[in-house]
Amino acid sequence: MEMIYLIFIIFLGGAVATYLLGKINGVLRDITFLATLIVPAVLFYTQVSIGQTVDFSMSGMNLQWGITDFGYIFAYIVLGLGVLAGIYAVAAMKGKENLGFFYSNYILSIMAMMGILFSRDLVSFFIFWEIMTWSSYLMVVFSGKDVQKVGIKYFIFSAVGAYAMLMAIVTTYSLTGSMMIDSLVTAYPGFDFSMQLLIPILLLIGFGVKSAMMPLHVWASGSYSHAPMAYTAVFSGALSKMGIYGMIIVIVSLVSQIPEGHWFREVIAWLGGITAVGGTLWAVAQDDAKKLLAYSSVAQLGYIIVGVGVGTPLAMLAALFMAVMHGLFKGTLFMAVGAIEKQTGTTNFTEVTGLIRKMPLTFLASLMSIIALAGIPPLGGFIGKWMLYESLVGSDHYMLVIVVFFSSTAAFLYCYKFLFGFFLGQEEPEWAHVKEAPAMMVVPMIIMAIGSFILGVFPGLILNPIDAGLQELGYASTQGRYWEMSMLFNEWGDKVVLQPILYTIIAVFVFFFVFVVAKNFKKTRYVSTKDISSSGEIPKAHENLTFSRGFFQPFLRAVEPLMKHQIDPLYTGFGRGMEAIFDFVRRIYTGNGQTYALYAIIFAVLLLIFKNQLFGL
Amino acid sequence: MQQLKANLIEHIKTSFKDAREKDYPNENRLDFYVNKQCIPSILTYAKDRLGYIHLSHIAIVDWLEDGEIELIYIIWSPEEKIKMFVRTRVERENSVMPNIDMIWRQANTYEREFREMYGIQFQGLEGEQDFLLEDWDGPPPMRRDFDTEAYADDTFFHRPGREDAQDVREAITKRSGEEIPDFAKKYSR
């Protein structure tokens, strides 16, 4: 049997089995769940080779499944994050109700994402896309809170995206007579201009919804923060990357073939830039960690979209690298929030403080992820940021680089807010009982944090498959020109050599650690955070001295003009307008027989009056 | 002005039978003695009906010889420009005053200070914690029978050499032979 079928059969069977076992035995269910994640992952990496395809026919349509070099990069994200977040989920969701449903949904999500990467034709692509949307929707409403507000928003945007995509697919079929992605790509330059414009725009609406691009990002903050955190790690880390995956195919394979594609890409890049700025500023304003990370995800996806839109080889490298990194560090951060939520019951910065001594490992993982997120060397986030800037400067996007830089500098603000809000600050007696999260939750976080550290020093590890994927899309090989195992070059040949940097940092760090820090630390004794110089006053145990409200108020006051314009009210206004129209239409049906009789009479009269014009008599 | 004053006095006297007018030469001032139970009602009445919306001050006098403590509520009407002194006397020991901080919020501060400094209790006064005196376990220090010097001698250390109370000027004269001018001598001890 073909290995590809086997993988999907395991996924499907596992999903059903977990659901059913969930009714019988908890341990069995957990084991089945993990096995269903790990076995296909192992099979995929060992047995499936790139380029291998399977063909079959379904109701008269030829379908083809197979993995490409390009899809392989995303498969790393999906399966890696899927397995780690799955291990995390087993511990994180312990004791919740309806777990079989959660697990089978989770498996379905992973399966759908793998299916999207496997699909070489538009029909199975669309089917898997819908499975992904539905499973993620069910996860968003899993907690049962604010289903009306959040779930419906996500549902409507996903539906709009899906319909747009369906229209594009149907149009493609009517134009080419084939459902293959490859045939669309080859036939695309021959379309007339309106079709050349319409198909990518429709597809991009579909993909833009998933990757939270600017006017379509409205659902993101609510949905990311309402899904269980174990799933949000996958939701934000991997699922949103499917939008990027589609977007790259549309932009690179389709739009770039026509001369007007250049402007198209510029628009996309600028939309990405605006997404990044907006997401960052709103993230700074949040008081809830989930919301903060959700907006931060929007911003990070904005960077990736910028890279995709710019589309030079270096920019594509940057975008794909950042996609991988975003999966790593944002997954870790969402997991950390989940761990904190599990241990304290809240994720609000104004409530939780001073967990550093209680949850040191979670803090360490968060710290490393935050450093990666902020793009500070020597962690992985820096590589993506560096390549993005160099590509922007090298491809004459001068204003865009400023916009992106503004957003990434402002990102330090929410980075600090995240770390300070949870881990630093006053240690309140309210949280004195908090313990470190269970090992099954901590270990995936630490593994991923270490992963982002390794990628920061040896980016070649992941740039290698990315390079292969880009070659698949028609780019020339970039190895040696833009990167080596631990070296980066820009368009002008300026380089950053990562290993000596790491060694220097480690050497200086060790020096200070051994001679200054460790020696001092032993000599000093710990005093509680109540023992601070507060004008000679001794804060009592119940006096809360934590500074967490209005954290960046001066900054937000300064950027107020930028944040005045929101897209939400526009949609709400649109919705209200539609509602008013429907309401008016509804009023026609009064439910009164007399009124209907009146309608009939009016209709007859109108017919009589206009009969000459209508029937041309 | 006189007419206005007379009106006010009449108003108050009709409403509060036990109000005793205290004659005072100052023309823009009214002065009453009332019972302590009347205090909230007369102040409310003055505030709501007569336009005395402002509590200027609450004064306190320790009449040690009479064994009483007098509280004087000074209120002011910005329209009629007449000050009203509402006085009441209570026993020095174990007396409980009605609390008026729901009429004027700022009265709370005065009342807490009186409680600490004069030992007068107020009914249902908020703020149990110390106000001015932290860690105080002596008698109320602002009462006239409180001997502050004896208390200080008792509680605090004194540096030796302090008690002789020598005049600085005399000491200098003795030491360096400087003459004290005649006019200054009467100030010397």
Next chain:
Amino acid sequence: MINDKNSQKIVDIIQNWARKQSIWVLAYGTGCGAIEIPPTMTSRYDAERLGVRGAATPRQADVLLITGYLTTKTLKRVIRVYEQMQDPKYVIGFGSCTINGGMYYDSYNTIKVLDKYLPVDVYINGCMPRPESVLAGFGKLQELIGNGEANGATKYKENLEWYRANQKKIIPNWVMPEYNW
């Protein structure tokens, strides 16, 4: 070599010299004495030329300058501030009030003799002392530090029980973190 007594002595001499030249003052501005600090620091008398400089928090300060009377209420805070300071640390009592109570000799809530509660290294006499005498006081402190005689902190540490007893006598509700460095 490092544990050699003579070399330790040399290090002490150098360190004392540095301490003497760099005095970071935490002015605990109770009472009227605080008004004498601005002229001392600004252009007329310019204490900074002697290395005297204001510190913002007790953690950074070397000298606690108590400028005036201390009520029982403020004494608690002053003790707290003093205990938060890091060794080596010095106390300057400023004005008559800290020496013998000054004009508050019979007050029911001000302490009269500061050195019963905190180890005072230098007293500056006067009510108020002029900036010149403040500078003279700093000069005296520098002299003491230079000779290694300003050891109030050690005295406090060694006689902590005696000081604590005095402090607790007027502060009955004693809630203060342990002092053990």
Next chain:
Amino acid sequence: MELLTHILGAIATVILAFVVGMSYGGIVRKITARVHNRIGPPWYQNFIDAFKLYGKTTAIHHGWMQIMGPAFLMVSSVVTLMFIPVLTNGGWFPNLNFEGDLIFLLYLMVFGPLGMALGAGQTGNPNSAIGVTRGLSQMVGFEIPWVMALVALMIQFDTTSITGLMEAQAQSGTWNMFSSPFAFIAAVLAMLGMFRYSPFDIVGAPTELASGPVSENGGKYLFTMMSSGSIFAFVKLTLYVDIFMGGADNLVILLLKTFSIYMIPVLYGIVSPRYRTEQAIRFFWGWPLFFGVLALIYASIF
């Protein structure tokens, strides 16, 4: 052998940066005093202060992060120093000049303040956190014109490395401050914020914030912060000299150039009152931003 010279050179660079930064700090105190019509402390006062701080006991800590904070700052300063070409030809200080570029440097320079901010947060003092938030907000303000100036230089000379910019200046014979004046103006205005002298010193305002982020740190912590701050000041000055004034061939010229450029924020600061945070941010997004845009236009046209 080569490694040994490298290490020795690195140590020499750190010592040089420390000494120069400290002395500049002392000289600034002296100059400030003279402007105030005071005599002021001797120029070596900062050394005495640092030595005294080192000699103070540090008996307490609020947790690991408080101690790591100053260490982060020190590591960041020293590592950043390693990537700055101190002299044009490398000379005695070969270090790692050719291994990084400007964008790398921009991000490396954030490493220290972030670690420091974490250290300040661990102490639990609300003043520290308030100071940090102000500092970070202000940083967003001045980074924008500063990056604009750098991008303008990058596109003008088609290089992002500092050595590349220095070579370009050596070839053309003019300093960048003359060949791209708008970028220089934007960068200098950004520098006012970078050095945190008034009017942008609200971060560590001594009376209202109790010196902000450092309020819980005394003794050795403060010594580490003070010395790494001095090294950092030297790093920034050398960076400015390298990219705008053609670098320096020997130490005397380096000192002259760095000192002259140091005087801009110092002299502006002495006579200025203090901005609130949002005022500071708006200041940077006013004229500095305008000059930054001008610099970008200038660079993309010529």
